[in-house]
Amino acid sequence: MITKKSILSFIVFFCLALGVNAETVKGYYIKDGNDTVHAEIVLPKSGSSLNIFKLYESLVILDAVTNKNQTLYPGDISEFGFVYKDKPYVLVSKKFENKGAFVELVTKGTKSSLFSYLYFNGGGGKGYTDIKYAIEKNDGTYLILAGANSRQKLIKKLKEFYKGIDIEKETTTLFLDDNNMDKDMIRLVEDVNNM
Numbered sequence: 001m002i003t004k005k006s007i008l009s010f011i012v013f014f015c016l017a018l019g020v021n022a023e024t025v026k027g028y029y030i031k032d033g034n035d036t037v038h039a040e041i042v043l044p045k046s047g048s049s050l051n052i053f054k055l056y057e058s059l060v061i062l063d064a065v066t067n068k069n070q071t072l073y074p075g076d077i078s079e080f081g082f083v084y085k086d087k088p089y090v091l092v093s094k095k096f097e098n099k100g101a102f103v104e105l106v107t108k109g110t111k112s113s114l115f116s117y118l119y120f121n122g123g124g125g126k127g128y129t130d131i132k133y134a135i136e137k138n139d140g141t142y143l144i145l146a147g148a149n150s151r152q153k154l155i156k157k158l159k160e161f162y163k164g165i166d167i168e169k170e171t172t173t174l175f176l177d178d179n180n181m182d183k184d185m186i187r188l189v190e191d192v193n194n195m
Contacts (some may be wrong), residue, residue, distance in 0.1 A: 041061055
């Protein structure tokens with residue numbers, strides 16, 4: 001027989017289970033004045049995995065003084081970082097495609113930097129998660145590379161973006177295998193920075 005007490009117990013258990021969908025880790029954030037603040041970062045979870053999509057929108061920290069959560073948005077801070085499951089994460093506040101977001105800093109250089117972020121492509125139950133790369137020159141111009149471009153289109157876009165820098169050697173040896181896209185993007189940006 002189902003009693004009010006068993007229903008209430010189930011509701012309390014269910015609410016508690018929803019509440020453990022976050023985890024705190026030690027991290028930092030950088031304010032606009034380049035002040036680094038060490039903080040407990042509340043990581044959004046999806047099951048047992050980190051929900052990186054939520055971190056692109058906002059950062060939740062546990063305020064040490066009030067013991068309450070505080071939400072920070074792109075534009076409020078310039079950068080934050082933490083380590084989760086032995087992987088370091090550094091996210092920076094950027095405005096690409098007229099939208100502010102936190103994006104993952106992959107490599108930073110003297111001529112250009114590489115960022116990445118995941119996005120959901122499609123809808124109606126037929127969508128998929130894909131990765132976007134943003135290469136930003138130090139003058140603020142950037143190139144967004146999304147989804148699976150053909151190798152020829154990708155190289156053409158990169159050559160146009162890096163006009164005035166000879167990347168011919170790099171483009172003949174990189175982007176031959178889609179499984180190496182991450183490594184090839186990093187190598188290209190690092191090679192350009194070393195030219």
